[in-house]
Amino acid sequence: MSAHQKVLRVRYTKIELIRLKRRLVVARKIHRILRERLTILISELYSMLKEAIECRRRIHELLIEVYSSLIKSYGHLSESELSMLTEGIPPYIKLYIATKNVMGVITPMLEVRRGKEKATYTLSETCIPLQDVIKRMDKLIEDIVTLAELEKSIQLLSYEVIRTKRRVNALEHILIPRIENTIRFLTMMFEEREREEKARLKHVKTVLTKRRSGE
Amino acid sequence: MEKELEELLKAELLRYANKHIPYARKTLKELLSEDFPHIICRDGSRHYFHRKELEYLASLLPREAWQLIRLPILIVLSPELGEGAAVINGNLECYIVCKILGLKYEGQSRMIIYRPQIAELRRKLRTATQYALSLKSLLEKSEELEARF
Numbered sequence: 001m002s003a004h005q006k007v008l009r010v011r012y013t014k015i016e017l018i019r020l021k022r023r024l025v026v027a028r029k030i031h032r033i034l035r036e037r038l039t040i041l042i043s044e045l046y047s048m049l050k051e052a053i054e055c056r057r058r059i060h061e062l063l064i065e066v067y068s069s070l071i072k073s074y075g076h077l078s079e080s081e082l083s084m085l086t087e088g089i090p091p092y093i094k095l096y097i098a099t100k101n102v103m104g105v106i107t108p109m110l111e112v113r114r115g116k117e118k119a120t121y122t123l124s125e126t127c128i129p130l131q132d133v134i135k136r137m138d139k140l141i142e143d144i145v146t147l148a149e150l151e152k153s154i155q156l157l158s159y160e161v162i163r164t165k166r167r168v169n170a171l172e173h174i175l176i177p178r179i180e181n182t183i184r185f186l187t188m189m190f191e192e193r194e195r196e197e198k199a200r201l202k203h204v205k206t207v208l209t210k211r212r213s214g215e
Numbered sequence: 216m217e218k219e220l221e222e223l224l225k226a227e228l229l230r231y232a233n234k235h236i237p238y239a240r241k242t243l244k245e246l247l248s249e250d251f252p253h254i255i256c257r258d259g260s261r262h263y264f265h266r267k268e269l270e271y272l273a274s275l276l277p278r279e280a281w282q283l284i285r286l287p288i289l290i291v292l293s294p295e296l297g298e299g300a301a302v303i304n305g306n307l308e309c310y311i312v313c314k315i316l317g318l319k320y321e322g323q324s325r326m327i328i329y330r331p332q333i334a335e336l337r338r339k340l341r342t343a344t345q346y347a348l349s350l351k352s353l354l355e356k357s358e359e360l361e362a363r364f
């Protein structure tokens with residue numbers, strides 16, 4: 001007997017049958033809601049995946065550009081000059097970490113905010129490739145933060161998808177079929193009892209008629 | 216007693232399915248004035264908004280409308296419309312959605328959008344929109360089913 005063909009262990013009473021029918025209705029409602037939730041979670045997961053792939057591609061492109069510009073800037077400035085310039089950068093970028101709620105899944109929300117202080121250099125202090133590096137680095141940091149947010153969200157959403165899928169499957173393939181089987185079994189049993197009762201009554205009636213005719 | 220329990224369970228189902236919905240939505244003006252714009256969800260968690268999204272919304276709307284629009288915009292998924300269809304309620308909400316999706320706004324206060332449009336909307340307003348499940352039809356369907364027995 002496979003799992004879904006099994007019947008639940010219940011008392012063979014009509015009250016139990018009524019209870020089972022109510023349980024079936026509730027189980028179906030929960031199943032529908034969970035299925036709907038699963039659909040949303042999966043669509044959200046796919047859209048985040050697409051965005052993460054796009055973001056990663058953008059980061060790779062930016063890194064190639066940044067590194068090539070940085071190498072070019074070594075041609076104009078010495079290493080000590082470059083380190084002196086970088087040491088003077090004030091911490092003008094702040095990272096805020098908060099949470100956002102996606103269909104009941106709490107995912108991180110990262111945000112880059114720029115302070116009033118800004119790293120400013122004149123062209124005489126630096127060179128064109130280094131200015132290019134500085135410009136692209138701002139975009140790069142934002143993209144890296146976005147990617148981090150997306151990847152953690154994807155991870156958390158996938159766990160939730162697995163959990164919800166397991167619940168949906170348990171309801172769909174185990175609980176609901178078992179309740180249905182039990183209802184069918186109990187209904188058949190009560191019908192059989194009714195038929196037996198009818199047959200017995202008929203038999204009693206014939207016996208009584210025979211007795212009366214004999215008198 | 217059984218009937219009361221059933222009613223309680225229904226309420227519980229509604230609560231569970233929409234536990235991520237905020238207790239009270241805030242206006243765009245309120246959110247813009249906050250340092251860390253956020254709302255409290257029904258499950259007690261905090262949902263923060265990306266400032267960029269709020270600024271983007273502010274750029275789409277005239278200044279007078281900032282105190283009229285309440286965020287997050289709810290994308291109500293209604294199974295009676297078919298799988299993947301959702302409803303947006305409210306004049307300003309519809310106006311914003313039309314602007315973002317490049318649709319023509321005709322003064323409607325309720326509009327239906329479909330899966331690719333939902334994905335586009337969510338991509339642009341990830342924290343300023345939230346899903347909500349319309350369970351009315353689900354519960355009605357179950358009542359029909361119950362009546363069959």
